[in-house]
Amino acid sequence: MKFTDKYVFVSGILLLLYRNLFAAIDKMFFIWQILFPVFQIYIMGYAYSALIGDQGINIGTSSISYVAFLTTGMMGFNVMQGSQIAGTIFWNDRKNGMFHQILAMPFNKIQYVIANLVTLIVIGLTSATAIILIGLPTIFQDMNITVWGISYTIFALVAGSIFFGSFTIILSTKMKSSETYNVFSNGLFIFFIFVSSVFYPAEGLPQPLSAAFYFNPLTYIADITRAGIFSHIDAFTNLEVLALTLFSVGAFVIATRAMVKLQI
Amino acid sequence: MKTSQDIPLTYNENENCIKVTNLKKQYGKGKPLVINGISFAVKYGTVFGFLGPNGAGKTTTLKILTSLLNPTSGDITIFGKDLFKKQSEIKRKIGVVSQNPSFEANLKVERSLDLYGLLWGLNDRKARKDKVKEILKTFDLESIKNSKNDELSIGQRRRVQLAREFMHDMNLLFLDEPTVGLDPSARRMLLDHIKKHVKSGLTVFFTTHIMEEAEYLCDEIAIIDNGKIIAFDTPIGLKQRYGRMNKSIEITFKDNLNEPFVNILKDIVKENKKVSDDDELNYTYPEITLKGGNAIKIKVNDIEKVISEIFLIVPKNGMEIENISVNSPSLEEIFLSIVGNSKDNFNKR
Ligand SMILES: Nc1ncnc2c1ncn2[C@@H]1O[C@H](COP(=O)(O)OP(=O)(O)OP(=O)(O)O)[C@@H](O)[C@H]1O
Ligand SMILES: [Mg+2]
Numbered sequence: 001m002k003f004t005d006k007y008v009f010v011s012g013i014l015l016l017l018y019r020n021l022f023a024a025i026d027k028m029f030f031i032w033q034i035l036f037p038v039f040q041i042y043i044m045g046y047a048y049s050a051l052i053g054d055q056g057i058n059i060g061t062s063s064i065s066y067v068a069f070l071t072t073g074m075m076g077f078n079v080m081q082g083s084q085i086a087g088t089i090f091w092n093d094r095k096n097g098m099f100h101q102i103l104a105m106p107f108n109k110i111q112y113v114i115a116n117l118v119t120l121i122v123i124g125l126t127s128a129t130a131i132i133l134i135g136l137p138t139i140f141q142d143m144n145i146t147v148w149g150i151s152y153t154i155f156a157l158v159a160g161s162i163f164f165g166s167f168t169i170i171l172s173t174k175m176k177s178s179e180t181y182n183v184f185s186n187g188l189f190i191f192f193i194f195v196s197s198v199f200y201p202a203e204g205l206p207q208p209l210s211a212a213f214y215f216n217p218l219t220y221i222a223d224i225t226r227a228g229i230f231s232h233i234d235a236f237t238n239l240e241v242l243a244l245t246l247f248s249v250g251a252f253v254i255a256t257r258a259m260v261k262l263q264i
Numbered sequence: 265m266k267t268s269q270d271i272p273l274t275y276n277e278n279e280n281c282i283k284v285t286n287l288k289k290q291y292g293k294g295k296p297l298v299i300n301g302i303s304f305a306v307k308y309g310t311v312f313g314f315l316g317p318n319g320a321g322k323t324t325t326l327k328i329l330t331s332l333l334n335p336t337s338g339d340i341t342i343f344g345k346d347l348f349k350k351q352s353e354i355k356r357k358i359g360v361v362s363q364n365p366s367f368e369a370n371l372k373v374e375r376s377l378d379l380y381g382l383l384w385g386l387n388d389r390k391a392r393k394d395k396v397k398e399i400l401k402t403f404d405l406e407s408i409k410n411s412k413n414d415e416l417s418i419g420q421r422r423r424v425q426l427a428r429e430f431m432h433d434m435n436l437l438f439l440d441e442p443t444v445g446l447d448p449s450a451r452r453m454l455l456d457h458i459k460k461h462v463k464s465g466l467t468v469f470f471t472t473h474i475m476e477e478a479e480y481l482c483d484e485i486a487i488i489d490n491g492k493i494i495a496f497d498t499p500i501g502l503k504q505r506y507g508r509m510n511k512s513i514e515i516t517f518k519d520n521l522n523e524p525f526v527n528i529l530k531d532i533v534k535e536n537k538k539v540s541d542d543d544e545l546n547y548t549y550p551e552i553t554l555k556g557g558n559a560i561k562i563k564v565n566d567i568e569k570v571i572s573e574i575f576l577i578v579p580k581n582g583m584e585i586e587n588i589s590v591n592s593p594s595l596e597e598i599f600l601s602i603v604g605n606s607k608d609n610f611n612k613r
């Protein structure tokens with residue numbers, strides 16, 4: 001691509017990003033995106049803590065409190081939860097005729113997909129920041145913020161947005177109606193949540209189940225996010241980074257292909 | 265996205281803005297050809313009317329021309345450039361109002377116009393604001409500018425969709441049944457607005473089912489049926505070509521008609537049933553109808569001949585003509601006869 005083409009390509013994505021954030025998404029979504037984790041952290045976190053007592057949870061070589069474990073897990077969970085908005089934007093755009101219109105304008109499908117993913121990244125990072133700030137009392141004791149560590153966290157949130165956003169887009173191009181899409185994606189996401197290390201660690205679970213955890217990108221997202229915030233990065237974390245990268249790139253390639261092939 | 269200058273606004277009157285050659289489209293393998301080898305050209309600065317019955321292939325053609333659909337085969341050049349090679353460059357200079365509604369459900373009308381301008385690369389906030397103001401005024405949307413798009417009536421929404429397209433500069437505008445749902449004054453306002461833009465160089469590709477509109481606006485008309493273009497001419501040309509044998513005369517007599525006289529008239533009309541072996545002329549169905557007690561309406565091929573024959577027999581039968589009028593058929597009647605005839609041929613096959 002020539003420079004001007006690149007410029008046009010990128011500025012097109014930015015314009016669509018602006019549209020997504022300020023026009024395509026219902027304001028209620030943002031509020032929910034913040035409120036829900038707060039509810040989870042403070043109610044669920046302390047309720048479970050009462051249940052399991054003072055015992056810490058091991059990550060790497062040290063041990064952290066359950067609320068701290070949960071708060072950092074919620075950041076990854078929120079990325080997954082938020083990524084459903086990519087499907088919603090797409091359905092609404094099709095329903096309201098904006099998908100057609102945008103493609104008749106100087107934008108193409110690839111720009112549309114990337115803009116939706118960047119939207120998720122922006123939302124994911126913003127709500128993760130909000131979770132850190134609101135959940136600060138829960139992680140304050142255990143956290144150990146370093147530039148190196150935080151870059152792992154950011155990577156996990158960005159790659160996670162790309163994976164789940166692409167996943168959502170693939171689903172929504174394959175489903176005939178928004179109802180089947182919702183049923184399908186809700187069902188799959190429940191599986192993603194419970195077979196992951198968002199709410200509980202994989203260690204100590206029966207073998208087949210803990211193995212299943214590692215077929216789930218959400219586990220990588222939660223693990224890497226935690227490793228970053230508590231600065232417990234080891235060889236295994238780097239392996240998870242590699243796995244998450246592969247999942248995200250793969251999902252992205254499939255999503256753009258599905259979109260390009262989509263008959264209008 | 266800068267409004268690109270790479271496609272010059274100056275053009276040669278005789279050059280084609282759109283040129284389509286042998287275009288074919290089938291929705292999937294084994295499916296029928298919904299566009300079956302059509303070719304046509306649209307000159308710069310003209311309005312091209314694309315007419316045809318439901319399911320004829322109008323929207324499909326328009327979607328292909330606006331890069332929303334890939335054709336099965338065929339060549340398309342727009343602004344003298346190959347559509348498939350220069351797609352993004354061409355898209356920057358065209359506007360599209362599709363047949364389906366399209367709107368930003370969450371936004372107010374004014375805000376959605378502003379956003380549309382921004383998406384089209386109108387970066388200057390002030391310029392955009394002025395443009396929005398101007399368009400709200402032109403399209404009479406000021407009273408609803410603070411309403412949310414998904415709270416509008418169907419016609420209001422259509423108006424916003426049409427108005428929106430004029431937020432940006434373009435050289436070519438595609439309109440797919442733009443006036444559906446508009447009230448008469450909004451319709452007239454839109455047509456006049458389009459005419460104004462055409463005068464200053466815009467080229468328009470326009471589909472409609474409303475013949476008066478096509479006649480009012482279009483420089484050339486193509487009629488498509490079953491994926492094939494079955495007629496192509498100026499509105500006047502169409503009328504001359506297909507209309508001359510579809511003329512009707514209405515004769516009012518001083519006194520009421522009696523049966524023997526009516527029978528004589530019927531015989532005259534019957535004799536004139538076939539005046540030509542020219543295939544085109546077979547679109548006509550000669551007929552005579554009684555209107556009230558003292559008037560008749562006759563549809564024939566050779567009006568002049570019939571009139572002179574009637575003039576001869578009227579005094580002989582002691583009748584007197586009070587009034588006589590010759591009506592040219594409307595474009596609608598011509599459309600019906602062309603499409604009807606094509607359907608007849610289709611059924612015969
Ligand atoms: N997505 C699609 N898949 C399969 N067939 C289609 C599709 N869209 C249109 N068709 C078929 O193609 C033919 C032409 O449709 P098109 O929408 O172009 O008609 P049209 O001339 O615009 O009609 P109308 O006046 O009703 O808008 C129809 O027979 C229609 O059934
Ligand atoms: Mg149509």
